[in-house]
Amino acid sequence: MDNSNSQSFWWGVAAFILTPILIIWGKNYTPDEFDLNDNTVSRQHVWNMSALDNVERIQPDAMSMKENSTVAIAYPGTTQFASEYTTTLSGGEGIRFRFRTTRHDYKQDKNTGLSFSYTPTGCTLEENGRTVQYIDSIRATANTPTRILIQNHGNYYSITVGCSRIVYKTTSLPSTEYVIVETMGGTAATMKDITFASTMEE
Amino acid sequence: MFRLIVFLCLAAACLLSSCVSTITTRTEEDVYTITKVDTTTKDVARNQPGTTRDGGVIYPSSRTVETKRTLVQSDSTVERQYPDFIRLGLFESIGLIGSASSGKGIGTGIFGIYFDPLDFLSDKIEGKSDKIFGGGIYRFGIYEYRLRWFRDAANWTIGSSGIELIYPEASNEKTLMSVLPLYIRKRYYLREDIPYFCFTITTGLGFYPSQYVNISGSADLGSIGGLNMRAYVGLVAGANASNTALNQTQQSVTTTFPYFGLGISVLDFHNRVPELYKEWKDHEHSSWEVGLLQVTLLRTAFDSSALGKGSFPFQGYQMRVAPASIALPWLNHQLYAGTSLFNLIVGGSEKKTIGSGGKQVDNIGIGFGILPIRVGYWQPVLLDELSVEPFIEYSYYPSSIFQIGAKANLFLSKSFNLGLNLGYINSGGLDTSNNFFERNFGQSIGSFSSVYFGITIGIEDRIFFGNELRYNRATTN
Numbered sequence: 001m002d003n004s005n006s007q008s009f010w011w012g013v014a015a016f017i018l019t020p021i022l023i024i025w026g027k028n029y030t031p032d033e034f035d036l037n038d039n040t041v042s043r044q045h046v047w048n049m050s051a052l053d054n055v056e057r058i059q060p061d062a063m064s065m066k067e068n069s070t071v072a073i074a075y076p077g078t079t080q081f082a083s084e085y086t087t088t089l090s091g092g093e094g095i096r097f098r099f100r101t102t103r104h105d106y107k108q109d110k111n112t113g114l115s116f117s118y119t120p121t122g123c124t125l126e127e128n129g130r131t132v133q134y135i136d137s138i139r140a141t142a143n144t145p146t147r148i149l150i151q152n153h154g155n156y157y158s159i160t161v162g163c164s165r166i167v168y169k170t171t172s173l174p175s176t177e178y179v180i181v182e183t184m185g186g187t188a189a190t191m192k193d194i195t196f197a198s199t200m201e202e
Numbered sequence: 203m204f205r206l207i208v209f210l211c212l213a214a215a216c217l218l219s220s221c222v223s224t225i226t227t228r229t230e231e232d233v234y235t236i237t238k239v240d241t242t243t244k245d246v247a248r249n250q251p252g253t254t255r256d257g258g259v260i261y262p263s264s265r266t267v268e269t270k271r272t273l274v275q276s277d278s279t280v281e282r283q284y285p286d287f288i289r290l291g292l293f294e295s296i297g298l299i300g301s302a303s304s305g306k307g308i309g310t311g312i313f314g315i316y317f318d319p320l321d322f323l324s325d326k327i328e329g330k331s332d333k334i335f336g337g338g339i340y341r342f343g344i345y346e347y348r349l350r351w352f353r354d355a356a357n358w359t360i361g362s363s364g365i366e367l368i369y370p371e372a373s374n375e376k377t378l379m380s381v382l383p384l385y386i387r388k389r390y391y392l393r394e395d396i397p398y399f400c401f402t403i404t405t406g407l408g409f410y411p412s413q414y415v416n417i418s419g420s421a422d423l424g425s426i427g428g429l430n431m432r433a434y435v436g437l438v439a440g441a442n443a444s445n446t447a448l449n450q451t452q453q454s455v456t457t458t459f460p461y462f463g464l465g466i467s468v469l470d471f472h473n474r475v476p477e478l479y480k481e482w483k484d485h486e487h488s489s490w491e492v493g494l495l496q497v498t499l500l501r502t503a504f505d506s507s508a509l510g511k512g513s514f515p516f517q518g519y520q521m522r523v524a525p526a527s528i529a530l531p532w533l534n535h536q537l538y539a540g541t542s543l544f545n546l547i548v549g550g551s552e553k554k555t556i557g558s559g560g561k562q563v564d565n566i567g568i569g570f571g572i573l574p575i576r577v578g579y580w581q582p583v584l585l586d587e588l589s590v591e592p593f594i595e596y597s598y599y600p601s602s603i604f605q606i607g608a609k610a611n612l613f614l615s616k617s618f619n620l621g622l623n624l625g626y627i628n629s630g631g632l633d634t635s636n637n638f639f640e641r642n643f644g645q646s647i648g649s650f651s652s653v654y655f656g657i658t659i660g661i662e663d664r665i666f667f668g669n670e671l672r673y674n675r676a677t678t679n
Contacts, residue, residue, distance in 0.1 A: 007443060008411070015409035019362055019382040026360035027286075027347040052354050079235035079277070102232040104282065154237040154273055174234035174278065 036073070037061050042196050047072045047103060049180075062192040067092060070182045072103040073194075079175040080200040082151040086193040087118070091142040092186025094119030099150060099157070099180070100173040106180050113173060116159050118148065119184070125159070125167055135166050145192070150179065153199045225345060227482070228286035234278045244268035283482045288359045291344035291470030292494070292524060293543065296434055296463040302329075302336025302371035309333035310369070311599070313466040314340065315543075315572050319600050320634045329372035339434075339463065340367040346387065348475060357389040357400075357475070366408060368416070368438055375455040377448050378440045380408025389422075391474070396488055396672070397426040398472060404436070411447055414440020414457070420465075425472040427489035427526035429541070434463040466573070468524035468543045469494065486672035489528045490538050490580040490591075491611075493663025496522040498623055498656040504550020508566050517550030518567065520656065525663070527578065527591075535673045538591075540576035545569075545597060547605075547629060549650045567650030569629030571597020586667045587613045601648075602630035609658065613665045621658030627651065 032048040034057045046063070048055040054069035065071065075081050089095060094117060098106065101113025111129030122136035138161050140146070149160040152175045159167040183189050246266035297314035306329035309318055314335065321327045343364030351358060362385060368378040385406040393399035399422070406416040418436025439458040442449035449455050469492070477485070499516040507514040527540035549567030578593030589611045597603035607625020614620060631649030633639045639646045668674055 008446070011410040011413060015380060015382045019384045019409065022384060023347065023360055023362060026349045026351075029350055031350055031354050077233070079233055080275075102234075104230065104232060104280075154275065155239055170239075174236045176232065176234055 036063065036194055037196070042075070042198075044194070044196055045074045045076060047074075049103070049106075058190070059192070061194045062190070063194070065181070065183045065189045065191070067183050067185060067187050070180065072106065073179045073181065073196075074103070074177045075179075075196045076177060078196070078198050078200070079177055080153055080198060082149060082195075082197050082199050083179055084147065084149045084193065084195045085181075085191045086145050086147050088145045088190045088192075089118075089140050089142060090186075090188040091120075092188070093184035094140050094187055095189050096182040096184060097148070097150060097179060098182070099152065099178065100171065100175055101180065102176050102178050103180070106178075113176075114157065114171060116150070116167070117184075118146075118161065123161065123166060125169075127171060127173065132169075133167060138162075138164060138166055151199060226285060226287055226290055228284045228478075230282045230284065232280045232282075234280070236276050236278055238274045238276075240272045240274075242270040242272075244270070284480065285473050285478055285482060285485065286347070287345055287471075287473065288348055288475075288478075289344060289346035289361065289470065289472050291428075291430075291467050292342070294339075294341040294344055294363075294430075294432075294465055294467035294470060296339040296432070296465030297335035298337035298339065298370065298461040298463045299335060301369075301438075301459045301461040302333075305329050305331040306371035306373060307331065307333035307336030308338065308369060308372045310335045310338040311572075312464055313573070314338035314463070315466070316599055318634050318636075319570070319632060320638065327372040335464075337368075337370045337459075337461065339369070339465070341365075341467075344467070344470065346385070348478065349386065357391065359385075359387045359389070361385050361387070366406075368408075368414070368440075370438070370457060370459045370461070375442060375449045375451065376457045378408060378412040378414045378438065378442070378457060379448060380412055380414065381410060383408040383416075394474065396486065397424050398474065399423050402432075408440065412440050412442050414438055416440075422472075424467075425470055427528040428469045428471055428492050428524070429526055429528070430465075430467045430470050430472065432463075432465040432467070434461070434465060436461055436463070468526070486675070487666045487670050488672060489526055489666060490589075490671075491525065491527040491540075491660075491663065491665050493525050493660050494523075495661040496520075496525055496542075496621075496658055496663055497661070498522075498621070498658040500547075500549065500623075501655045502549045502567070502627075502652040503654075504567060504650070504652065505552045506550065508548045508551045516656075518548040518654075520548075521546045527576070527580065529580070529671055529673065531673070533579065535671060536580045538578050538580055540578065540593075540595075541573050542576075543573070545571040545574050545595070545603070547571075547603065547627060549627065549629065549652055549654070565650075566648055567629065567652070568632055568648030569597065569601040569603040569627070569650075570632055571601055571603050572599055574598075574603065582668055583610075589613075589665070600634070601632050604628045607654075611660075611665055616664055617662050619660040619663055619665050621656075621660065623654065623656035623658060625656075626653050 036044040039060050049070040054066040057063045096117045098115045105112045115126045117124040120140050123138050125133040151158045155170045248264050295314040297310045341363040346359040346361030349358040349360040362382045366383045387404045389400045389402045391400040402420045404418045408414040416438045420432045420434045422432045424430030437460045441456045443454045498520040500518040502517045504517040507517045522542040524543040527538040529535040530537045547569040554565035574597035576595040578591045580591050582589045592608040595605040605627045610622045612620045628651040631646035633646035
C-alpha cells in the first residue's frame with residue numbers, strides 16, 4: 001500500500017467508523033441519567049428530573065440530592081420488589097417516596113400512585129393524592145441515618161422506618177418498576193446502601 | 203451530473219426509508235402489574251351420625267371450613283413512541299455567492315438547484331462569468347441528534363449526512379465531497395413556534411474522499427411541511443489528494459473560500475427539544491400532504507405515447523419529487539400553498555416540423571419545473587379517506603409550465619395513496635439559460651398544451667387529516 005492509498009484508507013476509516021461512533025455517543029450521552037448498583041446483577045436506572053447539579057451518584061449504591069430535587073428510579077423488568085434506602089436528611093421539610101406510579105404518569109399528574117412522606121412532623125401516606133394514614137410518632141430527625149424499606153408484593157405493600165413496620169396495607173393500584181423520590185423544601189438527602197430486590201418467588 | 207444526483211437522491215431515500223423508524227423513534231415502555239386476589243371460603247356443617255340434638259356453643263356441630271386464596275397477576279405493558287431527532291432531511295441545496303473565481307461560476311441559481319439543463323445533463327460543467335450564484339453545497343440524507351454536552355447546554359446537535367458535495371466553482375479538482383461528514387451545530391431560537399426561526403453556528407468536518415472544514419453561520423426558517431429556507435455565511439477549507447476520484451492530477455489541490463449562500467431543503471423535518479418528549483401521535487402537522495414521490499400516468503391529447511410503442515393507454519407521465527401542500531390560515535386552513543423539489547411532465551409524443559427547412563421530428567412534449575408554485579383548496583369528502591383538491595400550479599424555471607386541474611385523493615395508508623387527476627397543462631418546453639434551442643431551432647423543445655386525465659400513485663406520500671393539523675387541535679402541553 002503506497003502512502004496516498006494508506007492516507008485514503010485512514011480518512012475512509014474516519015468517515016465510516018469515527019463519525020458513526022461519535023454520533024452514537026452523542027445521541028446516547030444523557031447526563032441526567034445514571035445507574036445504581038451497576039456492579040451487581042440488580043441494576044437500577046435513575047433519571048434526574050430536576051436541575052442537572054441537584055442529583056449526584058456518589059457511590060455505586062448511593063446518591064445525594066439537593067433540596068427540591070426529584071429522581072425516578074426504575075428497576076427494569078421487575079414490579080414486585082423491596083427497595084431499601086439508608087437516608088440521611090439535612091433538615092427541612094423532609095423527603096417523599098412515590099411508588100405504584102411511573103415516570104411518565106408522574107409527569108402527567110404528580111399525585112398518581114402511592115406516596116409516603118417522611119417529615120420532621122410525622123409520616124403521611126397518600127393514595128392518588130388522598131391521605132389514607134398519618135403517623136405522627138415516626139418523625140424524621142436531621143443528620144440521622146434512617147433505614148426506609150418499601151415492599152411491594154401483589155396488592156400488598158408495606159413501609160418500614162428503622163425497625164418499625166408502620167404501614168402494611170393493600171391497594172388496587174397496579175405495581176410498577178418505579179420509585180420516585182422527592183426532596184422537599186430545605187431538605188438535602190443522602191441515600192446510601194440503596195438496594196432493590198425482587199419479592200416475586202421464581 | 204444528472205445521473206449522479208438522481209442516484210444520490212434514490213440512495214438517500216432508500217437508506218432513510220429502510221432504517222427510518224430505527225433512527226427516528228425512541229420507545230418508552232412501562233410495565234404495570236395488575237394483581238387480582240380472590241378468596242373463597244367453604245363452610246360445611248356435618249352432624250355426627252346418631253346425634254339427636256342441634257349443635258350449639260358448648261357442643262358445636264362438626265364442620266369443615268375451607269378457605270382458598272387465589273392470586274392472579276398479569277402484566278400490562280404500555281408503549282409510547284417519541285421522535286428521536288432534531289433534524290431529519292432528505293435533501294438540502296445551497297446556492298453560493300463569492301465562492302467561484304472569475305469566469306468559473308456554475309450558475310446554480312438562488313437556491314443552488316437552478317442548474318442550466320445543459321450543465322445538469324453533461325459530465326463537465328462549463329464555467330461562466332455572468333452568474334451570481336457561482337457554486338453550490340448539496341447534502342443528501344441529513345440527520346442531527348441532540349448533543350447534551352457542556353452540562354446539558356441547550357440546543358447543541360451532532361449529526362451528519364449521507365453525502366455532502368461542495369462545489370465552489372466549475373472545477374472538479376476544487377470540488378469537495380465527503381461521505382458521512384461530521385457536523386456539530388448550536389442553535390439560538392428567535393421564534394419557538396412552527397415555523398421556527400433560529401441562528402445556527404455550524405462546524406463540519408469532511409473526511410473522505412475530500413478532507414475539509416466547513417464553518418458557517420446561518421439564519422434558518424423552518425421546518426414547515428418539511429420545507430426550510432436558510433441564509434448562510436461561511437468558510438470552507440479543504441483538500442483533494444492527488445490521484446483521487448475528484449483530482450486526477452499528480453498534485454493534491456487545496457481549496458479555501460468564503461461564501462454567502464441561500465439554501466432550501468425538502469423533506470427536512472426539524473424538532474425542538476420539547477418536541478422530543480411529545481409522542482408521535484400527538485405531533486403537530488402543518489400540511490395536508492407531504493411526500494417523497496408522486497407518479498401520475500397521463501392520458502393526453504398527444505398522438506402517441508412517450509412511454510413506448512404500442513397502444514399503451516397513457517401517453518405520458520408526471521413526476522413530482524418531494525411534494526408538500528402547506529395549509530394556509532384562510533378558508534378554514536383548507537387553502538394551501540405547495541411546491542415540490544421538481545416537477546417533470548412528459549405529455550406524449552407527436553410528429554412536429556421544426557426549423558425553416560421543414561424537418562419533421564418526433565417531438566416529446568415535456569416540461570420541467572424546479573420549486574413550482576402551487577395553490578389549491580383541500581376539501582375532505584369522505585371523512586379521512588377521500589379528498590378533492592382543485593389547484594393551479596406554475597413553474598417558472600427551466601420550463602414555463604401552467605397547470606390547472608383537480609385531483610381526487612384516496613388515502614390507502616400513511617405511506618401510499620392513489621389519485622385521479624383531471625386538468626390542463628401548458629408547457630413552454632425546455633430550453634437552456636442562454637436559449638440554446640430558441641437560437642438554433644427557432645423554438646424551445648417540447649412545448650405543448652393539452653387537457654389530461656391521470657392516475658397518481660403516491661409513494662411515501664402522507665396525507666394528513668383535518669384533525670391532525672395543528673390548527674384544529676386543542677392546545678396541548
